[in-house]
Amino acid sequence: MDEREWIRRIQEGETEYLTPLIERHYAGIQKYCCWRVRNAEEAKDLTQETFYRFCRHIERYTDAGKCRAYLYTIARHLCNDQLRKGQPLSLEDEGDAADWRAAQQSSSIEEQVEREQLVHELFELLPESQRELVFMRFCLDLTYRDIARVTGVNMCMVQYRVKRGLAVLRSHLERSEPVEQEIRAGHRQRPKELPHAPH
Numbered sequence: 001m002d003e004r005e006w007i008r009r010i011q012e013g014e015t016e017y018l019t020p021l022i023e024r025h026y027a028g029i030q031k032y033c034c035w036r037v038r039n040a041e042e043a044k045d046l047t048q049e050t051f052y053r054f055c056r057h058i059e060r061y062t063d064a065g066k067c068r069a070y071l072y073t074i075a076r077h078l079c080n081d082q083l084r085k086g087q088p089l090s091l092e093d094e095g096d097a098a099d100w101r102a103a104q105q106s107s108s109i110e111e112q113v114e115r116e117q118l119v120h121e122l123f124e125l126l127p128e129s130q131r132e133l134v135f136m137r138f139c140l141d142l143t144y145r146d147i148a149r150v151t152g153v154n155m156c157m158v159q160y161r162v163k164r165g166l167a168v169l170r171s172h173l174e175r176s177e178p179v180e181q182e183i184r185a186g187h188r189q190r191p192k193e194l195p196h197a198p199h
Contacts, residue, residue, distance in 0.1 A: 003067045011059055022051055025068060028140055029075050035135055036079040046082060050075040069146040072136070076150055122169050130165035137162050 003024075006017040029050055034043035053074050054061075061070070123131050133151065136142045144162070148155040 007058065007061060007067065011061075018055060021067070025071050026051070028068075029071055032072065032075055032136070032140055033079055035139070036076075036132075037082055042082060046075065046078050049078055053078075066146060066149075068142070069149040072140075072142065072146070072150040122172065125168060125172055126165050130161045130168075133158055133161050134165040134169075 003021065006021050009017045010021070026047065030043055030047040033046040033050075034040055037043055037046065050071060054071055061067075123135065126134060133147055133153070136147045136150070137144070142150070144155050144158050147153070147158050151158070153161075
């Protein structure tokens, strides 16, 4: 059964179909909210509010485009409102960051922390007009068409900004890679033996 059928049945009063619909999209919406507001607890609240608003107005939902794009549109508006209320907290300074890291799949805590820091640093290199679009495309796996629906940006412009953003990130990675290789090589080298102190 596809999402259109789920939504049709929900609109007819079969609310049990809300559960699979929410389960399908909950993790992605929460990931987006956490990336936007940099606060795990606020992200949880915004995610719940996203689905609450979707459910409250579902009888008026006409399936104009994919359900996923509609949910991200709601989440984006809520995040924008939240950010206008004050400056977002950094994940590094937020006590609940451990909960966020634990929710991600990783072979080790150290690798996960390093990866999150790297992603955060790379995205900070991009202007806001590119940052959100690149995140939606490659971290949330939204299509260009869905991103255009969510953000209201023309699809051709979405594609252009994403490609420009990728070019910036690729250039930065190519510049930093030799340095990182030198550091790793240095870590692998055994330290020279210290000379014995004279007796």
